[in-house]
Amino acid sequence: MRKRSLGIFGVLLAFSLFAAACSDDGATDTTEATDAPAATDAPDTTEAMEDDTDTPDDTEAMEDATGVKACLATSSTGVDDQSFNASAWEGVEAAMASGVATSESIFLEPGEVSQYQAVIDQFVDQGCEHIVTVGFDWGETTATNALAQEGITWTMIDNILSDPDTFAPLQLPNVRELVYQTDEAAFAAGYLAAGMSQTGVLCTYGGGNFPTVSIFMDGFTRGAAHYNEVKGTDVTVLGWDSDAGDGIFTGSFSDMGLARSTADGLFQEGCDMIIPVGGAINLPAGDAINDLGIDAALIGVDSDAFFAMDQQYASLWLTTVEKKIADFVTDSISEHAAGSWAAGSVVGTLANGGVGLAPYHDWDDRVSDELRGEVEQLLADITDGTVKAAFTPVGY
Amino acid sequence: MTAQIAAGATEESLHRATPEQRRARTVGILLLLLAAFVLWIFGLGVESTDTSTFNLSLPGAKYENIKWEVDSRMLSAILAAVIAFLGGLVLRRTYLRWTNVALAISLALTALSFLTWAAAGKSFSLVGMLVSTVVLSIPVTLGALSGLMCERVAVINISIEGQLLTSAFVGTIVGSAANIWIGFIAAVLVGALLGAVLAVLAIRYHIDQIIAGVVINIFALGLTSFLARRVLTAAPELNSPGRFASAKIPFFGDIPVIGPMFFDQNMFVYATFILVIVIHFGLFYTRWGLRSRSVGEHPKAADTVGIDVHKTRYRNVILGGCIAGLGGAFLTLSQVSRFEENLTAGIGFIGLAAMIFGRWMPFGALAAGLVFGFARALQQKLGILGTPIPSEFLSMLPYIVTIIVVAGVVGKSRPPAADGQPYIKQ
Numbered sequence: 001m002r003k004r005s006l007g008i009f010g011v012l013l014a015f016s017l018f019a020a021a022c023s024d025d026g027a028t029d030t031t032e033a034t035d036a037p038a039a040t041d042a043p044d045t046t047e048a049m050e051d052d053t054d055t056p057d058d059t060e061a062m063e064d065a066t067g068v069k070a071c072l073a074t075s076s077t078g079v080d081d082q083s084f085n086a087s088a089w090e091g092v093e094a095a096m097a098s099g100v101a102t103s104e105s106i107f108l109e110p111g112e113v114s115q116y117q118a119v120i121d122q123f124v125d126q127g128c129e130h131i132v133t134v135g136f137d138w139g140e141t142t143a144t145n146a147l148a149q150e151g152i153t154w155t156m157i158d159n160i161l162s163d164p165d166t167f168a169p170l171q172l173p174n175v176r177e178l179v180y181q182t183d184e185a186a187f188a189a190g191y192l193a194a195g196m197s198q199t200g201v202l203c204t205y206g207g208g209n210f211p212t213v214s215i216f217m218d219g220f221t222r223g224a225a226h227y228n229e230v231k232g233t234d235v236t237v238l239g240w241d242s243d244a245g246d247g248i249f250t251g252s253f254s255d256m257g258l259a260r261s262t263a264d265g266l267f268q269e270g271c272d273m274i275i276p277v278g279g280a281i282n283l284p285a286g287d288a289i290n291d292l293g294i295d296a297a298l299i300g301v302d303s304d305a306f307f308a309m310d311q312q313y314a315s316l317w318l319t320t321v322e323k324k325i326a327d328f329v330t331d332s333i334s335e336h337a338a339g340s341w342a343a344g345s346v347v348g349t350l351a352n353g354g355v356g357l358a359p360y361h362d363w364d365d366r367v368s369d370e371l372r373g374e375v376e377q378l379l380a381d382i383t384d385g386t387v388k389a390a391f392t393p394v395g396y
Numbered sequence: 397m398t399a400q401i402a403a404g405a406t407e408e409s410l411h412r413a414t415p416e417q418r419r420a421r422t423v424g425i426l427l428l429l430l431a432a433f434v435l436w437i438f439g440l441g442v443e444s445t446d447t448s449t450f451n452l453s454l455p456g457a458k459y460e461n462i463k464w465e466v467d468s469r470m471l472s473a474i475l476a477a478v479i480a481f482l483g484g485l486v487l488r489r490t491y492l493r494w495t496n497v498a499l500a501i502s503l504a505l506t507a508l509s510f511l512t513w514a515a516a517g518k519s520f521s522l523v524g525m526l527v528s529t530v531v532l533s534i535p536v537t538l539g540a541l542s543g544l545m546c547e548r549v550a551v552i553n554i555s556i557e558g559q560l561l562t563s564a565f566v567g568t569i570v571g572s573a574a575n576i577w578i579g580f581i582a583a584v585l586v587g588a589l590l591g592a593v594l595a596v597l598a599i600r601y602h603i604d605q606i607i608a609g610v611v612i613n614i615f616a617l618g619l620t621s622f623l624a625r626r627v628l629t630a631a632p633e634l635n636s637p638g639r640f641a642s643a644k645i646p647f648f649g650d651i652p653v654i655g656p657m658f659f660d661q662n663m664f665v666y667a668t669f670i671l672v673i674v675i676h677f678g679l680f681y682t683r684w685g686l687r688s689r690s691v692g693e694h695p696k697a698a699d700t701v702g703i704d705v706h707k708t709r710y711r712n713v714i715l716g717g718c719i720a721g722l723g724g725a726f727l728t729l730s731q732v733s734r735f736e737e738n739l740t741a742g743i744g745f746i747g748l749a750a751m752i753f754g755r756w757m758p759f760g761a762l763a764a765g766l767v768f769g770f771a772r773a774l775q776q777k778l779g780i781l782g783t784p785i786p787s788e789f790l791s792m793l794p795y796i797v798t799i800i801v802v803a804g805v806v807g808k809s810r811p812p813a814a815d816g817q818p819y820i821k822q
Binding site: 205238 | 454520523532625629635639642727732736738739784786788
């Protein structure tokens with residue numbers, strides 16, 4: 001009796017640990033992976049990517065001797081975040097399709113920050129030549145490992161290197177940082193939203209007060225203020241205070257219920273144009289609009305939300321403040337393969353196409369020609385520097 | 397001789413101040429300090445000309461634009477006076493039974509004063525905050541009810557979180573594949589299934605209930621995350637089950653303030669209120685309730701008079717799982733209409749805490765849920781109003797309020813006597 005109960009309990013425990021380990025995509029079972037590289041995780045990940053894209057013929061990639069083995073480490077939200085992780089992996093996939101990255105290129109998804117180092121160790125063991133780290137909170141791990149692994153080329157997205165001990169700015173010959181002047185595009189989105197709003201109240205919320213999140217909120221708010229200046233209107237933005245550098249944050253990128261009630265709270269104050277910043281927590285704002293039956297629009301971030309996000313929300317997106325991570329990742333890998341790679345920070349701007357505004361899709365009919373023209377003019381003016389807003393400094 | 401004097405002195409001091417009286421003195425002094433604080437910080441912290449505007453109707457309501465405009469400083473001064481008055485009453489120590497009530501009222505008034513201060517010179521939707529309070533309390537209350545059903549028969553249910561998460565996941569998939577009602581039923585059944593697993597481990601195999609619950613939680617998080625990444629990514633159409641929209645009750649739904657809070661919600665909100673009443677009635681006024689409680693308090697005695705202890709436990713733990721399943725369905729079929737990894741984010745554990753500081757009573761669980769919901773709603777409105785308080789600190793607010801309420805107002809609570817002990821028939 002006792003033995004049997006222990007047995008059942010043991011099986012259940014083992015199964016649950018197995019499931020937990022699987023969901024973290026190998027970051028927890030690093031030790032086993034080091035014994036048998038490529039056997040545990042690599043097939044798994046290649047399988048995952050075959051689902052949604054056309055991967056190159058293995059033979060073609062094998063023949064191409066110049067391809068580098070690119071390895072992508074996602075942030076804790078994982079590669080299927082319909083946001084910047086997905087976009088970065090698309091960049092690697094494009095590199096694989098064109099043969100500059102080998103077909104053995106992989107990604108790993110650490111479930112939490114404490115697993116970041118384990119993922120890098122695994123990449124080093126598997127002989128990755130080019131490691132891409134995605135997300136602001138990779139800064140310290142990337143700096144530490146780039147110092148230790150001089151033979152590997154690193155591309156870091158959304159952060160600028162700083163010394164792990166002194167936090168002083170740091171430049172390394174083997175690291176390229178991809179950062180985005182997102183607020184340039186968000187500024188135009190804020191102007192557009194201010195022009196579209198019927199209530200004169202715009203709003204925003206974020207998952208956490210990180211620079212890469214708040215830059216959207218800040219640009220958006222300043223854009224609405226610019227609209228007020230030009231038109232003499234009194235449009236307000238709830239959820240961000242540029243002077244205080246603080247606003248509304250759910251404090252979690254997974255708590256959908258909390259995001260939903262945050263959005264509810266903003267709509268109760270009359271907001272009808274919302275830009276939620278933070279992957280999946282953007283979507284509850286769409287549920288709130290549908291549920292409350294109000295005439296309001298969502299503004300997306302990162303990848304064109306009309307395509308990237310669930311189709312059930314597609315008609316709600318006014319536009320998206322795009323951050324074209326994929327192209328820049330592909331460039332970094334191709335330049336590495338071609339030998340023309342250079343370290344340093346690359347800033348995505350309106351001018352170089354790193355950031356931009358997505359099409360209006362279902363809202364296209366509702367944007368007046370006048371406003372459409374003004375937004376296009378504004379984008380051009382920001383690009384050539386005629387309009388100089390207090391953009392947040394990124395890069396160096 | 398000296399010993400006698402000492403004993404006499406102790407006796408005398410005991411006679412002078414019982415624990416209740418000492419507590420009343422402490423609370424009374426605290427309330428006076430609180431009144432001074434309210435007057436000084438919230439009353440004098442605003443300009444004398446400031447007004448705070450509370451909107452009492454939602455956009456698009458039948459009776460629109462009902463507003464309460466109030467002189468910010470004046471209101472806080474009045475509230476401070478009321479709190480001081482209550483403090484004085486408590487200090488007189490004549491109505492000891494009402495100490496906690498006075499404390500609770502004073503805390504609520506302090507919250508109102510705080511809002512007046514934050515909204516000075518601005519306006520915000522007070523009714524919106526109250527509606528959010530109710531909505532945010534639902535998963536917490538359902539979690540607490542689930543735990544309560546189990547613990548009343550002495551089975552500790554740590555796995556509420558896992559039950560919520562799994563049923564949210566299954567509800568989403570089945571709801572997308574079939575229809576939303578079948579998804580709803582599936583969610584409740586999966587909650588029951590996990591309840592049954594806990595019951596078998598705890599009752600049949602006498603496994604430590606805390607450990608069994610933790611294992612179910614790890615299992616649920618791992619399994620749903622794994623399947624979400626593999627299945628939902630490959631087939632996103634399985635992640636849009638639709639949503640139970642809110643259903644307004646005619647007439648009552650149009651009453652200002654009360655209407656949107658209680659009569660213009662979705663069916664999960666109504667179901668929760670009904671469940672609270674039904675469980676309360678069931679536990680304290682029916683044969684089932686008496687038997688359940690006896691099994692939780694003294695299973696041996698219950699067995700002696702012919703109550704089937706194990707059967708009672710199985711039934712209640714499975715019912716508790718059903719209630720958690722309802723909570724899970726609320727998260728993905730009503731709050732939002734899709735599943736996301738770990739979307740419960742610890743709400744099940746908050747529910748467990750709510751059960752404890754609701755003193756294992758259904759209405760206590762509801763009150764605890766509402767306190768937590770209020771604190772969360774307050775946090776959100778303060779964010780919108782843009783107070784000088786950093787957002788990171790505001791995120792802690794719900795937990796701080798919960799701790800204050802638990803420690804200050806609720807005091808000691810007692811679990812069912814046999815809680816957590818397996819019953820082995822001799």
